Amino acid sequence: MARAERPARGEDPFVAGISRHIWHTKYRCGSADDGEPDIHATWERVAAALAAEEPADRREAWEARFRAALDGFRFLPGGRILAGAGTGHRVTLFNCFVMGVIEDSMDGIFDALKEGALTMQQGGGVGFDFSTLRPRGTRTRHAHTIASGPVSFMDIWDATCSTILSTGARRGAMMATLRCDHPDIEEFVDAKREPGRLTRFNVSVQTTDAFMEAVRADADWPLVFPTEALEPDAGPEEVVEREWPGHDGPVPCRVIRRVGARALWERIMRATYDTAEPGVLFVDRVNHWNNLAYRERITASNPCGEEPLPPYGACNLGSINLAAFVRSPFTEGAELDLAAIRDLVPVAVRMLDNVVDASRFPLAAQAETERSNRRLGLGITGLADALIMLGLRYDSEEGRQRAATAMGTITHAAYRASVELARERGACPVLEREPYLEAPFIQGLPEDIRSGIAEHGIRNSHLTSIAPTGTISLLANNVSGGLEPAYAFRFRRHVLELDGSTTEYPVEDYAHYRWRQRHGEDTPLPETFVTATELDPHAHLAMQAALQPLVDSSISKTINIPADFPFPDFADLYQRAYDLGLKGCTTYRPTPERGAVLELEDSVLAPHCCSPERETD
Template sequence: MPSTARPPRDTGDTPFVADISRHIWRTKYRFGFASDGEAGIRESWARVAEALAAMEAPDQRTAWAARFREALEGFRFLPGGRILAGAGTGHRVTLFNCFVMGRIEDSMDGIFDALKEGALTMQQGGGVGFDFSTLRPRGTMTRHTRTIASGPVSFMDIWDATCSTILSTGARRGAMMATLRCDHPDIEEFVEAKREPGRLTRFNVSVQVTDAFMEAVRDDAAWPLVFPAEALEPEAGSEELLERDWPGYEGPVPCRVMRWVGARELWGRIMRATYDTAEPGVLFVDRVNHWNNLWYREHITASNPCGEEPLPPYGACNLGSVNLAAFVGKPFSEQAELDLDGIRDMVPVAVRMLDNVVDASRFPLEAQAETERANRRLGLGITGLADALIMLGLRYDGEAGRRKAAEVMRVITHAAYHASVDLAREKGPCAVLERERYLQSPFVQSLPEDIRTGITEYGIRNSHLTSIAPTGTISLLANNVSGGLEPAYAFHFRRHVLELDGTTTEYPVEDYAHDLWRRERGEDAPLPEAFVTATELDPQAHLAMQAALQPQVDSSISKTINIPADFPFGAFEDLYQRAYDLGLKGCTTYRPTPERGAVLELEDSVLAPHCCSPEREPD
């Protein structure tokens, strides 16, 4: 007989099963406090639905509010955390999760203007990404003051301190991303910067890796470290000039060779630092730009803090996720199935909600408002993938599991593009659309003919529509479904949650699918083979799932590949080469060491991915 020790999953007055889920809602998403606040999450859903429906024509608002509210019910659609927390509150906050900031001008005024813009953005709840490649390398002479430049990494320390101060004042977000070109003269310092304990703790860091660099690594060739010649004094570096595309310039510019290094040696330093410290990640920047739907007007060199949204200067993440675990019928049985028709029907509602966020949101900076209102970029993705596969009886590391994941992501992407074409017909296309050039982008060319025909005839409302975010906090809110496309990290663990006063509270947490299995089959029922966790999987299985989904995603994917502590360094290096060969846009790994802290604590002391620390909750 099944055990009856566990309470029912939904008592009727609340959809919460776990105490941590209720805590997450109360501390992060509830509007108001105590007796004057929202009584339950259904009131929060109603607030969000009505706020976004207010962007519709007056005679349609009631109907759309009801449809938006239906999509939110049962955690079927999970808008980004900033939307849940801010929509309909009247607070001066942004509804966008993250931003990439503008070019950092290489002057004291420019540097501190960029710092101010980043601080204002973080203050309103947005994570930020920066490309520091525009800053002169350490040791070079400044033109006007004849002082010695201290280099980009030194200024990253100032950003880090500013972010820490903002977080300490009660702002929720503290996440930043820093990128640097693989041919910047300070790349080695950048790669090694986070080896120093306590340094740059508010940053994720990633190297912009070009196709030319990967070719040089393969060929064991010499690699030039360069900087735009016009920004350097004549005596800096060598007389040799090479043309390079450089952030802030239109087209290739003459760059002075500062020195040469071995490409394979530099790659080895990147890999060794990542193996030891979990950073830097790599951003395959040429591939990002090749696949960018707005290739004809954007040059991307940075991403949001978790990497799923490579963005142009002042670009923004407008995120939401379809909870696949909520669409599994008859779980754990031979008749278990994923309701693809239900997902296909809900996606247009989700797209419309996110499109309305563009008009409903405040923006920390006018440049951000102009950029987002022109491209109306969305990032619709998935969460609960691993739990859905478990409930369907499919292993995460199996070919059938990857095929199912790719199938559902294809359904979501195609439904999203159809919805955006319909919105363009109804409300008008995005301002940056140049139809012929947009249709030349490789991703758009991969879409079905009827979508491309629709774009030709009506345009498209949103330049981009899909990405896969970590969904760390909103997945906890949804009764701890597995986050994003990640495998279940563990079936039982302890989670440290950041409180409003900066302290942390520890909660026991159980995976959604595991909890459901125990409720239906009893506490002592053996787990089926499909119950696998992140640390049980071969790292190649993580990579294979990311590669299975990337062709169905027009932006990118946040994925942490869990690496055993004793994983050989040579095999680790091969993972990154394999990621490049598979066509991925980036790669992030995590190998536990005794020195690193963790958000998720297991009995065997396995540590959690670095992107999930309390101060870096991504949504």
């Protein structure tokens, strides 16, 4: 049976000008005169840099295996790895970080700002939880000053980010989260209604199980803040116990005021409907499913949401390109080569594990955190194109089952590879085998994996996430990004140049290109060629829900919503996302006010929130 098609070594793998442009401006090392002559040289640089972490007598063999994994865009390491590995530049190989707890003092706030600026300067996106900052208008217990609130300080972060050129043509990207019971939550929810405000931030509300229950019960919802930080009230205080970032356990919190839970939820939904933000992070579910819940509490994520992380945690990302593993595409015998994927995964895991030791870190705390848990985020890209090439619709039950089979294959192979690495190199330092083996996700793994962890430990606390992969998917001849459907099969994209200008490129979806190669321009497309905007929004949710149980971290997914989609149905999508067990939800509904990145022949479309212009490679 025919193997999945791959370019021969030395052939030009690019079929589109924009792909070569992405390589040249983002990932090619060196000047026009003395730099890497083609992407094969880039792959050789990356493979050699990561193989340098191997024992000397095995380095050459692993370099060859790493190079083979990169060939034909089969494995796509995160953009920072492609751009930085082996260059000698003072950059990090990690795409994103969640920063430390922001101390509620002027020194603490500006120390956190400095840490974020240093991280962005080295090429990392950053996530912050602003819940530790006192609400607007409250007085401190000791200084008796009046707080301006977390959103006002977010403006300072935004201004700082906009001035930092973050590695080549990329500017910094940030995520801000705020608890749903913080007294400034309404200001946070509405902040991006003001045109031009907080443009460098994605924002998400930390949504708790208790809040979702209060929404359904149409109950009052207390907005609170830790009592120890506030000046005593003149009258009696209502105090409740809450877990709060920066504290090891529940702390007394003063009830500042109460709102209707359903009214607050509708306010969140209205803002999201109108502005595409905030998203929601189902924070209790994130922590319930966290493999390291016994030692860490997560309250924020990276800018695109696929990696909820503890303070100073890092995203070490890479994606298996499923479109590169389709055998006999567009035929009745089309198959996804699961055996080849299973063989590739241990190589990808080893490469990403080596990244932990090969990378620089902007901050010592980031190095300590990542080297202690060795978190990885191996995922997929090209899913929609692979399904099309297999003759399956994205919104079909068979399509979801095939996607889940592929993701399950990757996850189980990754865990087995990490157990083997632990046997060879030692387990991650934070591993406590008994509570780790009791974690819900680990409990759902096959018995041989759990037995292996019990005997040898595991090298990496987490192994999988699904990133948007916007830029690296463009590099790989515009395969569909992450688990997203194809946005369009032909369009024009405005691409940021190194000098800050933009150039327009024609772009064609990879599966569409392959179809035209075989069948010509005039043959009608099969019904499997379906775009994101043609799908029912519930089909987006269904695909995310099909894969989330097989992913130990999270999934970056944007649900495309028609402009005329009724608001009650829109709000119901988020309730449905919660009911389906998702860890977060992000939607995009186009409006005339939003800028365009993709242009079709007869319409102008704005980018969804995880486009290459907003994500961190």
